[in-house]
Amino acid sequence: MQAFTVEQVRRMERAAMGPEDDGTLMQRAAAGLAAVVVEALRTRVDRVYGARVLVLVGPGNNGGDALWAGARLARRGVRVDAVGVLGTPHAEGLAALLAAGGRRLERAQLSALGAYDLALDGILGIGGRPGLPDDVADLVDRLADADVPVVAVDLPSGVAADTGAVPGAAVTAAVTVTFGVVKVGHLLEPARSRTGRLVLVDIGLDTSAEEPELDAWDAARVAAAWPWPAPQSDKYAKGVVGVDCGSETYPGAGIMATYGAVHGGAGMVRFLGPESAQTVITTNLPDVVFAPGRVQAHLLGSGWGDRADGTQAVADAVASEVPGVLDADGLRYRPETMPGTWLLTPHAGELARLLGVERSEVEDDPLAAVRAGVGRTGATVLLKGATQLVARPGTRTVELAVPGPAWTGRAGSGDTLGGLCAAVLAAGRPAHEAAVLGASLQAVTAAAHPGPLPPHALAERCADQLGAWWQEGRR
Structure with missing residues (x-):
């Protein structure tokens, strides 16, 4: 629409x-x-x-x-x-x-x-x-x-x-x-x-x-555009996500980001976050590995807090020429300009800080704000919130993810969303599609499973939603 x-x-x-x-x-x-x-x-x-x-x-x-x-x-x-x-x-x-x-x-x-x-x-x-x-x-x-x-x-x-x-x-x-x-x-x-x-x-x-000023996606379009694996796809073809999220102070952010990447369909997830999160991840997601190596997408930033090497960590990831998702605290450590293959995922407050304006200015005109975010950073930007908008370099039309219920408005939802987006990015889709598909999947899943599900539990249901879409597409 x-x-x-x-x-x-x-x-x-x-x-x-x-x-x-x-x-x-x-x-x-x-x-x-x-x-x-x-x-x-x-x-x-x-x-x-x-x-x-x-x-x-x-x-x-x-x-x-x-x-x-x-x-x-x-x-x-x-x-x-x-x-x-x-x-x-x-x-x-x-x-x-x-x-x-x-x-x-x-x-x-x-x-x-x-x-x-x-x-x-x-x-x-x-x-x-x-x-x-x-x-x-x-x-x-x-x-x-x-x-x-x-x-x-x-x-x-x-x-x-x-x-x-x-x-x-x-x-x-x-x-x-x-x-x-x-x-x-x-x-x-x-x-x-x-x-x-x-x-x-x-x-x-x-x-x-x-x-068009806006291009609004619906669930059918999301299902049709999802990067479904081919019969011959291995874990590298499906995409490997490197997750560097969380900290000893905020280990949950790394755990929830990993849940999003795993249940968003990544072929493999490498967790490079704090040791305090590894025990929980090993117990609940034993397919996750804890060693650095080749990845097709980075996921950085959520739960970092104040990180002494934050600037270097982001710079190294960008220099790798592999696309990535930069979220939450990681936005503070971004370089002045970034490639459009990278996706920034701020909420209204974080985008306001990035632009140097009041939060109300972002909320009053989110279209102008998300475009300004692209102009300021050079990256693709997903503005999270009740309306989830995606803007990218070189294109005026802003994309709108499928809307969802207010149940997703809780701590940790942004962490799992980052994982969902990174999984799509690792599968080879451009940053703007990764943003729309990830945000839409989370919204559709929340609508199908109403109630205050914790973000990691909702991420698990995302895998069920993907399975349902895949079955429908085969009929």
Whole structure:
């Protein structure tokens, strides 16, 4: 799934409309929106005729889409009430609704909101500023309290279309009907959680002239791209991962990183971390070896703490011309520039320190931040978190891993993720694919096994998920 910015959408709309806007795009949008609402009404109340829909109307084309859709619904026997909550309603759309039998109400006339079967959010479109005025937010809250599901028009009002930020009050939609293309804010947290089920309506936009802002992977694509071993593959063909993670103070980081590499499918794992971790690894993962030797990918950094030879260890690994993953404490010891074959895996705080900015700046615009990380380091960067973004040198489009549940947000998950990514890197895949595949595998596995599993236990389930994908691919 590809997503685009507001500026890109505007260019595509202008190209589709030509020199004059004859309303064709709005009518296509309204028709698609009305069809989704009809489906939602049948699901919720098992009828269309006689159902009640409230349209929250803002200014401009977003409100126009909602009003024209309301007119189509009214012609099918839906009792449609429209209330203006911001600005001046779209004149032609309002006239069409009234002509079809819909009503225009003032906010003071709204009383029993629970009598409505559904509400349409036509308050703000992709050009609106994020956040809602207090009085509008109060009305949105009242609808939620009355358990009235909301269908958002193009995107939930109050969210930032290009960053996914939700700096103030915003609509939480059960369904969002978007037109032409998916917008960036639909796919990035926290706006993603406000979007609900996303439905894309084709209105005839041509995307061929635009480079997507986001490229979002799904589980099927991950399974298809996984580096499955061939029948003749030996352990070196599958890839050997050298793990130098953990310390005497933090031995668990090395253990969990090793779990990730083993259960991510590495042909062999060489553990070069602290002796205190070796007993646990030997007991639970007896296939791991503890001697230096040839590797196809390095994994460094997590659990190092303050390490006197950290700078030299990273420099030596980079100089080996073997790709690698650099995580956590290891980021402090990186050289000024690194090859794009290396993958850095910071969370928001670590990326903020790398860029010399506040954490909030990274969280408010993660796309800009992950690109800045690539520009600063030369490496491929995976920004970990609720939304996991991967940027690489020479490519503007940022890749988005499959999202997962919040269960993975706990100590040690990043260590096992580093191991999963290193296993894919060792199998010969480029750094950006290693990042997307590793992060997606962890997310899909967590979704299939909900609950607070420790990271190393979740890593074990990753092997089960890979097995399930492989079996499905053979059918």
